[in-house]
Amino acid sequence: MVVDANSHRHLLSIAELRREDILGLLDSARSFAEVSTRPVKKVPALRGRTIVNLFLEPSTRTRMSFELAAKRLSADVMNFSSSTSSLSKGESLKDTAKTIVAMGVDAVVIRHSSAGAPLMLTGWVDCSVVNAGDGMHEHPTQALLDLFTMREELGRLEGLKVAIVGDIDHSRVARSNINALNKVGAEVLLVAPRSLLPEKIESMGARTTGSIDEALEWCDVLYLLRIQMERVDESRFPSLREYTLQYGLTQTRWSRLKRKPLVMHPGPMNRGVEIASGVADEVETVITGQVAAGVAVRMAVLYDLLGGSHG
Amino acid sequence: MGNGLLVKGGRVLTFPGGLGGETDVLVEGGLITRVGTGISPGLAEVADASGCVVAPGFIEMHAHLREPGMEYKEDVASGSRAAACGGYSAVFCMPNTDPAIDNASVAEYVFDRGVDEGLCMVLPHGAITRGLCGETLAPMGEMGTCRAGVRGFSDDGNPVSDSEIMRRAMEYARTMGALVISHSEEKSLSAGGQMNEGYYSTVLGLRGIPPESEQIGVFRDICLAEKTGARLHLAHVSTAGSVDLVRAAKKRGIPVTCEVTTHHFCLDDTGLMSYDTNMKMNPPLRSSRDVEALLEGLVDGTIDVIATDHAPHAPHEKETEFDQAEFGVVGLETCLALVVTRLVDAGVLSLEDAVARLTAAPARIMDMERWGYQAAVREGAPANLVVFNPDTEWIVDPRAFKSRARNTPYGGWQVRGKVMHTVFKGRLVVKDGDLSGGSAEPGE
Numbered sequence: 001m002v003v004d005a006n007s008h009r010h011l012l013s014i015a016e017l018r019r020e021d022i023l024g025l026l027d028s029a030r031s032f033a034e035v036s037t038r039p040v041k042k043v044p045a046l047r048g049r050t051i052v053n054l055f056l057e058p059s060t061r062t063r064m065s066f067e068l069a070a071k072r073l074s075a076d077v078m079n080f081s082s083s084t085s086s087l088s089k090g091e092s093l094k095d096t097a098k099t100i101v102a103m104g105v106d107a108v109v110i111r112h113s114s115a116g117a118p119l120m121l122t123g124w125v126d127c128s129v130v131n132a133g134d135g136m137h138e139h140p141t142q143a144l145l146d147l148f149t150m151r152e153e154l155g156r157l158e159g160l161k162v163a164i165v166g167d168i169d170h171s172r173v174a175r176s177n178i179n180a181l182n183k184v185g186a187e188v189l190l191v192a193p194r195s196l197l198p199e200k201i202e203s204m205g206a207r208t209t210g211s212i213d214e215a216l217e218w219c220d221v222l223y224l225l226r227i228q229m230e231r232v233d234e235s236r237f238p239s240l241r242e243y244t245l246q247y248g249l250t251q252t253r254w255s256r257l258k259r260k261p262l263v264m265h266p267g268p269m270n271r272g273v274e275i276a277s278g279v280a281d282e283v284e285t286v287i288t289g290q291v292a293a294g295v296a297v298r299m300a301v302l303y304d305l306l307g308g309s310h311g
Numbered sequence: 312m313g314n315g316l317l318v319k320g321g322r323v324l325t326f327p328g329g330l331g332g333e334t335d336v337l338v339e340g341g342l343i344t345r346v347g348t349g350i351s352p353g354l355a356e357v358a359d360a361s362g363c364v365v366a367p368g369f370i371e372m373h374a375h376l377r378e379p380g381m382e383y384k385e386d387v388a389s390g391s392r393a394a395a396c397g398g399y400s401a402v403f404c405m406p407n408t409d410p411a412i413d414n415a416s417v418a419e420y421v422f423d424r425g426v427d428e429g430l431c432m433v434l435p436h437g438a439i440t441r442g443l444c445g446e447t448l449a450p451m452g453e454m455g456t457c458r459a460g461v462r463g464f465s466d467d468g469n470p471v472s473d474s475e476i477m478r479r480a481m482e483y484a485r486t487m488g489a490l491v492i493s494h495s496e497e498k499s500l501s502a503g504g505q506m507n508e509g510y511y512s513t514v515l516g517l518r519g520i521p522p523e524s525e526q527i528g529v530f531r532d533i534c535l536a537e538k539t540g541a542r543l544h545l546a547h548v549s550t551a552g553s554v555d556l557v558r559a560a561k562k563r564g565i566p567v568t569c570e571v572t573t574h575h576f577c578l579d580d581t582g583l584m585s586y587d588t589n590m591k592m593n594p595p596l597r598s599s600r601d602v603e604a605l606l607e608g609l610v611d612g613t614i615d616v617i618a619t620d621h622a623p624h625a626p627h628e629k630e631t632e633f634d635q636a637e638f639g640v641v642g643l644e645t646c647l648a649l650v651v652t653r654l655v656d657a658g659v660l661s662l663e664d665a666v667a668r669l670t671a672a673p674a675r676i677m678d679m680e681r682w683g684y685q686a687a688v689r690e691g692a693p694a695n696l697v698v699f700n701p702d703t704e705w706i707v708d709p710r711a712f713k714s715r716a717r718n719t720p721y722g723g724w725q726v727r728g729k730v731m732h733t734v735f736k737g738r739l740v741v742k743d744g745d746l747s748g749g750s751a752e753p754g755e
Contacts, residue, residue, distance in 0.1 A: 015514070094630055114632035115516035116586030135634070137516030172516060199519060200510040 001304065004122055009305045010129045012118050013138040014179040022183055025300045026148050032303070033296035035072055045307045046075035052100055055111040055132070056082040056093075061267060061291060062132050062142075066109045069298035073307070075106075093117065094124045101125040106306050110134070115172075128305045136170050142266055143176035145297040147184065149290045150221055153262050158185040163215035163261075164206075165191040165247055166225030166274060167236070169198045173266045174225060178204050191215045191247065195236045212247050222261040224249060224274045240273050251276045262286060314354035315339040316739055318732070321360025321698055323688045326671045329663040336365055338694040341737035346690055358732045358739055360698045366666050367686045368400025368431070368695040368733065370673035371643065372570055373467070373492075373546055373618035376402070376433065378424060379417065380409025385623035385715045387424035387433055390643070393621075393714035394431045395740045397643040398697035398730040400684060401432035403677065406443065407468040413438035413449040415457035422459035430740050431733075432682055436492060437461040439480045445471050448480055451487045462677060465492035467546055470528050472498055477532065481541035490676065491536075492544045495528025495553070496594070505634050507580040507595040515583060517633065520595050522550035529553045533560045536567055544676060545569035547620050549594040551604030558613040568676050570616035573642055573649045576605045578720060588629045588636035589720040592622065606659050609668070615676065617668040619646050623716030641716050649721070651701050651728025662701065683736075698732035705729055713746070 001021060002010045014022070035043055051070045055063045063079065070077045080100065091099075097108065107128040110118050115135030122129045133139040151157050162181050168174045168190050178201075181188050188206040190197060197208055209215060216222065227243055237243050244250065249263065254276065263275075263283040267290075271277040280287075318336040323346065325331065335350040336343060376390035385393075387404075394402045404421065406412030412421060412435045425433020437454040441447050443466045454461035464484060470493070471477040484491045501524040506512050508519020529545055533556060536543035548554060548569045560567045574592060579599045582590045590596055608614040622639025629636050650669065654660045660668075671686035673679070685692040707724045709717040733741035740747055 092627060092631055112632065114634045116633045119586055120632065135516050136518075175514075175516060198513040199508050199521075200513055203510050204514060 006126060008122070008126070008128045010122050011140055011301055011305065012122070012129065012131045014140045014143050014176045014183070015138070017183065019183045022144065022147065022180060025144055025297065025304060026151060028300035028303065029144070029148050029293070029296040032299035033293070035299070036292065036295055041072050042074055043072065044074045045303055046070070046073040049075040049106045049306050050104060051075045051077050051107045051109060051302065052105050053077065053079045053109045054097065054100070055080065057111050057113045057133070059111050059133070061294070062111060065291070065294040066132060066298050068295050069302055072295070073299055073302055075302070075306070093121070097121055097125050101127050107302065130301060130305065133172055135172065136175070137172050138176045139172040140176050141294070141298055141301055142173050143180040144301070145290055145293040146177055146223070146264060146266070147180055148293045148297050149264065149286065150262065152289070152293070153286060154220060160186040160221060161189070161219045162186050162221040162223060163189045163191050163219035164223045164225065165212060165215065166227050167196045167231060168192050168201060168225070169196050170231070171225050175204070177223065178206050189215055189218060193237055193246070196231070213253065216253060216257055216261065219261045222249065222263050224263065224265045226266065226268065226270060227274050244273055248273060249275045249279050251278050254279045264290060267291070314356065316358060316734065316737065317350060317352040317355045318358045318360045318365055318696065318698060318734070319352070321363040321365035324364050324366040324663060324666055325688065326663060326667045326686060329661065330364065334365070336688060336696070338734060338737050341694055343688060343690055343692050343694050346688065356739065358698065358742060360732070362702065363698045363700045363731055364662065365688055365696060365698050367670045367684070367688060368697050368735065369398045369647070369669040370677065370679065370684070371399050371402040371619060371621065372616050372673045372677065373572070374402050374404050374621035374643065375407065375623065375639070376404040376421070377623060378408060378421060384625055387421060388428050389713065389715040390621070391425060391428040391430040391433060392746055393641070393643040393712060395733050395735065395746065396713050396730060396744070398647050398699060398733055399431050399643065400695035400697070400735055401434055401679065401682065402643070403434050403436050403463060405465060405467040406436055406438040411438050411443050412436070413441050413443070415450070415453045415459070418454050418459035418461050419457050429735070431735055434682070435459050435461055436463040436465050436467070439464045439466045439471055439491065440476065443469060445469065445473055445476060448483060451484060451489050455487050455489060460681065463490045463492050463544070465494060465546065467492065467494045470494050470496045470498065474531060474535070478535050478539060481535050481539040481543070485539055485541040490542045490544055492546050493528065493532040494546050495525050495532055497524045497527040500524035500527070504595070505591065506583050507597045509580060509598055511580045511583055515586065517583070520593070522552055522597065522601070525550050525594055526552040526556060529556045533557070533565060533567060537563070537565045540566070543567045547572050547575065547594055547618070548614065549575045549597050549601060549605070551601045554604045554608040554613055558608070558611070561613065568615040569613070570618040571605050571609065571614045572618055572620045573646050574640055574720065576602055576609070577649050577653050582720065586633045587720065588631070588633055589640060589718050591633065591636055591638055592620070592640050593638040609654065609660060615668065615672045617646070617650060619643055623714055624718045626717065629718050639718065641712065641714050641719050644712050644714060645707055645719060645721050645726070647699055647730055648705070648707070648726035648728045652726045655701065656727060694734050694737040696734040697730060699728060699730045701728050703727065703729035
């Protein structure tokens with residue numbers, strides 16, 4: 001957690017977290033997960049606190065997840081989306097954010113298409129800031145919920161072999177996971193054609209391979225990224241068909257594996273592209289488990305920033 | 312002013328020759344009339360130059376003064392004030408204004424605005440193509456013979472993407488005796504780019520601008536210069552590969568020169584880690600390896616000129632999301648200090664070699680004698696002088712800039728080397744580090 005000059009705590013990236021921070025949040029998330037199983041899914045931890053979801057990029061699951069997390073902690077939540085807002089009238093992010101925070105807000109959860117926007121926001125507003133995904137930079141709560149799921153499913157993180165498959169270049173999820181997995185002592189293998197890997201990605205702490213079959217033999221966790229049609233127009237790969245043939249988790253690949261890895265996906269899935277529909281059905285419980293973990297992890301994050309002993 | 316000016320007790324810098332002993336320089340009627348010791352001021356105004364270097368006024372080969380059309384960022388008046396305080400006698404301004412400087416009327420307008428201000432020469436570069444659209448040639452001949460005497464042509468901000476048009480532009484420029492200034496960039500490789508491509512762009516999740524995008528442009532224009540025989544000047548080279556290409560071209564005798572900006576040798580792409588939009592420019596800050604290569608290029612003479620690519624922007628154009636922020640930084644008022652601090656004090660270049668990149672070299676490339684500028688402090692020469700103290704330490708305070716803009720990456724930097732006086736056409740336009748006529752911007 002980053003603490004600014006005004007003692008506001010922020011979650012901007014996994015890169016800024018220490019191993020203990022990550023493990024602490026995962027432990028805390030575990031106790032919050034229990035809240036969601038109760039008939040009355042609410043604790044008074046953040047009663048009287050106000051959280052704004054400033055989502056300036058389309059998002060369903062992350063926004064709903066943050067909203068539920070805040071509500072289960074009894075915080076008041078306001079949702080803000082770009083299409084219906086002053087931003088569409090040409091107001092700057094700085095002015096928009098200052099205006100909202102002037103109403104008395106304790107935390108802003110921001111999703112933005114521009115990398116670095118959450119960090120900039122911390123310089124402009126007098127409250128905590130949570131990064132809910134910024135451009136191709138980071139999506140820290142996604143990585144936390146992914147680690148939470150891995151630990152729940154496999155019982156450990158240290159020494160875990162995680163293969164991340166797909167469009168690494170455009171993926172904030174990949175960047176956050178590479179950072180997080182490195183910090184907790186897991187190994188990362190990136191699986192993609194070179195045209196979907198950013199420059200010097202190996203220096204972030206990951207090996208790379210062009211072969212999903214190599215990765216499948218090696219990994220404990222197979223993490224599939226959503227592949228987008230527009231990358232074909234950018235000449236990143238020839239066609240979705242070719243992508244599926246080369247990098248898809250096809251039924252054939254899945255069936256011939258003796259030792260099946262844990263299959264994860266940040267959603268939304270493209271069935272028939274990065275994952276065959278039958279395989280998706282088979283591994284669905286893990287992927288919906290990730291979604292459930294998302295609420296618990298975000299409760300832990302919001303509680304860490306706004307509640308407890310930090311003030 | 313009618314009684315002349317005595318610049319007293321400074322050390323004159325000559326190229327070649329270096330620093331002389333303590334000397335007085337007497338200026339009368341716009342000319343240097345005496346250089347010697349113990350000159351009595353008589354009725355002349357005295358500018359104290361003790362502890363200072365007296366050099367020919369600087370020449371900026373690459374600035375954006377934003378007039379006409381974007382006066383909210385900067386105009387010829389504010390840009391001239393910034394230039395005078397930075398020690399400049401002449402500023403070449405780029406034609407990417409609105410309307411563009413692509414015809415004699417606009418060129419003369421900008422030139423005349425500079426004359427009105429009277430703080431330094433404001434000399435427009437003309438566009439290579441009409442409206443900077445890269446499609447049809449702008450009237451280089453007419454711009455060259457008009458009052459503004461345009462000699463350098465550039466579509467700076469953008470490359471001339473079509474190689475056939477660039478070829479014809481060079482051929483035509485050669486006939487007109489003009490210089491083609493290339494903003495070298497292969498746009499298909501840099502589209503959407505925000506910073507240098509490499510480890511830091513990957514970590515930050517910002518779209519990269521690969522060095523190859525610049526180098527392909529540099530190589531193409533060197534090929535075309537060789538073919539056409541046109542004089543080519545490469546603006547803001549920023550990569551090790553570009554330096555190598557220029558070095559090889561010069562070895563082959565191709566008439567090519569190039570410039571480096573202060574920010575490209577003072578900063579590298581690690582500076583982007585805080586998403587500081589004042590570190591965003593095009594070409595982008597490169598890797599530390601590239602910075603080393605640029606310094607080598609300065610040392611061995613591959614790089615002829617130090618420019619600033621002074622690119623003023625309004626605060627709201629920088630206080631925004633990184634990928635929405637404008638490219639560019641201001642530089643006129645910090646150049647000397649950075650040259651002294653990062654090149655001279657750091658032992659990269661001698662003072663003489665460093666200052667020559669701001670005076671003698673651009674004067675040669677832009678044929679400044681036609682404007683009554685000589686890169687020498689000697690009797691009979693027009694009095695365009697800068698007097699700076701290479702030992703004065705100061706802290707860069709963007710609020711104190713004479714430029715209308717504040718977009719500098721150097722705010723708070725402790726630097727050495729300060730312009731004390733600037734003499735333009737015999738007049739002391741900057742005295743004791745401030746404009747002689749008062750510094751307040753009208754209406755502010």
